[in-house]
Amino acid sequence: MFNRLTPFNVTALAFGYAFLYLPIVILVIFSFNESRLVTVWAGFSTKWYVSLFDNTKIMDGAWTTLRIAFISSTLALVFGTLAGLALARFTQFRGRTLFSGMVAAPLVMPEVITGLSMLLLFVALDWTRGIGTITIAHTTFAMAYVAVVVQSRLVTFDRSIEEAALDLGATPAKTFFVITLPIIAPALVAGWLLSFTLSLDDLVIASFTSGPGATTLPMEIYSMVRLGVTPEINAVSTILVGIVTVGVLIASVLQKRAALQRIADERLAQASE
Amino acid sequence: MTARATEPTKKKKWAPWSDPEAEPFIRLVDVSKRFGDFLAVDNISLDIYRSEFFALLGPSGCGKTTLLRMLAGFEKPTSGRIEIDGVDMADVPPYERPVNMMFQSYALFPHMTVEQNIAFGLRQDRVPRDEIARRVREMLDLVQLGPLAKRKPHQLSGGQRQRVALARSLVKRPKMLLLDEPLGALDKKLREKTQFELVNIQEETGITFVIVTHDQEEAMTVSCRIAVMNQGRVVQAATPTEVYEFPNSRYVAEFIGDVNIFEGRVTESGADHAVIGAPEADCRFRIDHGISANVEATVWLALRPEKMVIGKTPPEDPTVNCISGVVWDIGYLGNLSIFHVRLDSGKTVTSIRTNRSRETELDITWEDRVYLTWAPGAVAVLMT
Numbered sequence: 001m002f003n004r005l006t007p008f009n010v011t012a013l014a015f016g017y018a019f020l021y022l023p024i025v026i027l028v029i030f031s032f033n034e035s036r037l038v039t040v041w042a043g044f045s046t047k048w049y050v051s052l053f054d055n056t057k058i059m060d061g062a063w064t065t066l067r068i069a070f071i072s073s074t075l076a077l078v079f080g081t082l083a084g085l086a087l088a089r090f091t092q093f094r095g096r097t098l099f100s101g102m103v104a105a106p107l108v109m110p111e112v113i114t115g116l117s118m119l120l121l122f123v124a125l126d127w128t129r130g131i132g133t134i135t136i137a138h139t140t141f142a143m144a145y146v147a148v149v150v151q152s153r154l155v156t157f158d159r160s161i162e163e164a165a166l167d168l169g170a171t172p173a174k175t176f177f178v179i180t181l182p183i184i185a186p187a188l189v190a191g192w193l194l195s196f197t198l199s200l201d202d203l204v205i206a207s208f209t210s211g212p213g214a215t216t217l218p219m220e221i222y223s224m225v226r227l228g229v230t231p232e233i234n235a236v237s238t239i240l241v242g243i244v245t246v247g248v249l250i251a252s253v254l255q256k257r258a259a260l261q262r263i264a265d266e267r268l269a270q271a272s273e
Numbered sequence: 274m275t276a277r278a279t280e281p282t283k284k285k286k287w288a289p290w291s292d293p294e295a296e297p298f299i300r301l302v303d304v305s306k307r308f309g310d311f312l313a314v315d316n317i318s319l320d321i322y323r324s325e326f327f328a329l330l331g332p333s334g335c336g337k338t339t340l341l342r343m344l345a346g347f348e349k350p351t352s353g354r355i356e357i358d359g360v361d362m363a364d365v366p367p368y369e370r371p372v373n374m375m376f377q378s379y380a381l382f383p384h385m386t387v388e389q390n391i392a393f394g395l396r397q398d399r400v401p402r403d404e405i406a407r408r409v410r411e412m413l414d415l416v417q418l419g420p421l422a423k424r425k426p427h428q429l430s431g432g433q434r435q436r437v438a439l440a441r442s443l444v445k446r447p448k449m450l451l452l453d454e455p456l457g458a459l460d461k462k463l464r465e466k467t468q469f470e471l472v473n474i475q476e477e478t479g480i481t482f483v484i485v486t487h488d489q490e491e492a493m494t495v496s497c498r499i500a501v502m503n504q505g506r507v508v509q510a511a512t513p514t515e516v517y518e519f520p521n522s523r524y525v526a527e528f529i530g531d532v533n534i535f536e537g538r539v540t541e542s543g544a545d546h547a548v549i550g551a552p553e554a555d556c557r558f559r560i561d562h563g564i565s566a567n568v569e570a571t572v573w574l575a576l577r578p579e580k581m582v583i584g585k586t587p588p589e590d591p592t593v594n595c596i597s598g599v600v601w602d603i604g605y606l607g608n609l610s611i612f613h614v615r616l617d618s619g620k621t622v623t624s625i626r627t628n629r630s631r632e633t634e635l636d637i638t639w640e641d642r643v644y645l646t647w648a649p650g651a652v653a654v655l656m657t
């Protein structure tokens with residue numbers, strides 16, 4: 001009964017999407033508002049985008065966020081790939097189930113818990129909290145995403161391709177860099193982009209693990225909002241939404257392509273039975 | 274027909290395996306491989322000679338691939354020793370062995386072109402650039418893929434991918450080429466054509482080929498010698514003619530070609546003849562050579578369908594080297610007719626006759642009583 005577009009279905013769909021996206025659409029529209037009043041439309045203008053660049057607090061926050069996102073997603077890529085490799089390749093080792101569960105845990109752990117436990121760890125270690133600790137925290141939860149993406153790619157990877165490279169005289173290390181990495185590259189790029197966007201829009205974990213002098217953009221926006229919403233916030237949020245959308249879109253396209261490749265690989269393998 | 278048939282005399286003389294002086298090129302000594310509790314390869318000893326085309330033949334799961342992977346270095350023997358050209362391979366990793374392998378799945382590098390795939394092995398050896406180009410071109414010509422050099426593997430047909438895999442494994446001129454069911458993915462026509470080409474390439478290059486297959490016709494067509502395997506063991510290693518005409522066991526006789534097998538009891542065992550009674554066939558088999566079994570011993574008699582003559586009139590002595598029954602079924606194949614004859618004991622025997630004359634109707638038909646006779650040398654007497 002839900003297969004056809006009845007008036008009921010259409011209404012439900014419209015409300016659902018409106019509920020999800022109307023706030024964002026309003027935010028984007030009002031970021032181009034001429035007036036300083038957020039609720040009154042007074043004509044089109046891009047002046048808030050221009051004034052953004054004079055707001056040193058926002059610019060500093062953006063710079064901090066980008067740096068953290070870049071470094072943590074790159075580290076997450078390396079560690080996550082190693083974890084994914086271990087999970088996909090060493091299927092026999094002791095405690096594998098535990099390890100695989102532990103790698104995936106941050107995916108479902110409430111952010112507050114992750115943030116709090118990180119904070120406790122850094123306090124216990126007596127580390128000065130700042131950009132470094134935020135980066136470490138982001139790396140930890142982002143590498144779980146990378147590990148899962150890489151593992152699912154490697155499960156269907158035809159290992160005889162690597163054996164062929166060894167057979168032709170390439171050392172194991174060379175085989176990894178020249179054969180394995182290029183073939184799984186789309187999965188790696190998807191994992192990196194996912195980590196980058198996760199780090200970019202994280203507020204909770206960053207708040208827990210940051211210290212004086214290290215304020216990320218989401219933290220900055222949050223504290224500004226408490227003093228009232230300004231069109232500048234709308235403008236910076238619009239930019240953020242844009243970046244995240246593009247990142248997630250590319251990541252999902254890459255993963256879709258990888259899935260198609262996987263199906264093609266499997267068909268090839270079957271054809272040569 | 275194989276390319277070998279064009280030079281019968283030369284081929285016949287070349288038989289290093291029957292020359293005790295000849296030095297084996299590849300030597301497997303008591304090689305076993307265990308996966309957990311499962312014995313995949315069970316104490317195999319084999320000698321393979323330089324420039325030989327050697328086949329490993331056996332049903333799926335009998336350990337052929339495992340044996341090949343031990344030669345390539347991807348699996349370590351649990352026990353035993355493998356020598357290639359006099360060098361013990363125990364501590365030599367795959368990337369340092371003078372051996373190349375053509376994989377069952379072809380295992381082409383999906384992100385490289387045909388040309389780059391073939392050049393890969395030479396690049397690892399830091400062969401000069403212009404020499405790589407020349408040798409890749411030679412290989413492309415050899416497998417007739419010149420025009421497709423710039424394509425990626427997914428843009429090729431199954432047969433073309435198979436050729437790329439072959440070229441890639443040949444370009445380094447290995448001492449030995451291992452082929453794991455190389456023609457499995459091809460259709461029958463292309464498979465036969467490629468078998469012929471493989472033999473040609475092997476003879477041109479002189480490289481020792483070890484091929485794995487579960488197709489007995491393929492093994493017979495391409496190889497100098499066949500090792501027939503069962504459950505991790507080599508049951509018999511001999512030339513195609515020997516394994517067909519002189520199998521050493523019921524397993525080999527039944528695996529290679531069609532055969533009728535009767536259980537028999539030795540009644541006479543002389544130096545130059547033997548007589549064996551086969552109750553199932555209601556017949557005494559007279560053999561024109563001595564056998565190693567004593568009187569009263571149980572043996573098995575293997576008789577190929579094409580070795581029997583089928584007729585409607587009984588021979589002079591229908592109790593010796595003759596069985597009689599009723600035609601149960603006939604398969605007419607044009608060049609051949611296959612007769613399934615039901616004996617009085619209930620056992621069915623298969624006999625094949627070449628259709629020499631042109632008739633619209635066969636002279637033998639359903640329900641006819643027929644007599645199958647054979648020469649005293651046509652039967653293989655098997656102890657196991």
Ligand SMILES: Nc1ncnc2c1ncn2[C@@H]1O[C@H](COP(=O)(O)OP(=O)(O)O)[C@@H](O)[C@H]1O
Binds near residue numbers: 308339340
């Ligand atoms: N890595 C492995 N781990 C466990 N068992 C294996 C492994 N490789 C092969 N086997 C087992 O060994 C047996 C022989 O396999 P294989 O050599 O591939 O047979 P074939 O190539 O003759 O079909 C099979 O029963 C297979 O399940």
Ligand SMILES: [Mg+2]
Binds near residue numbers: 337338
């Ligand atoms: Mg196999």
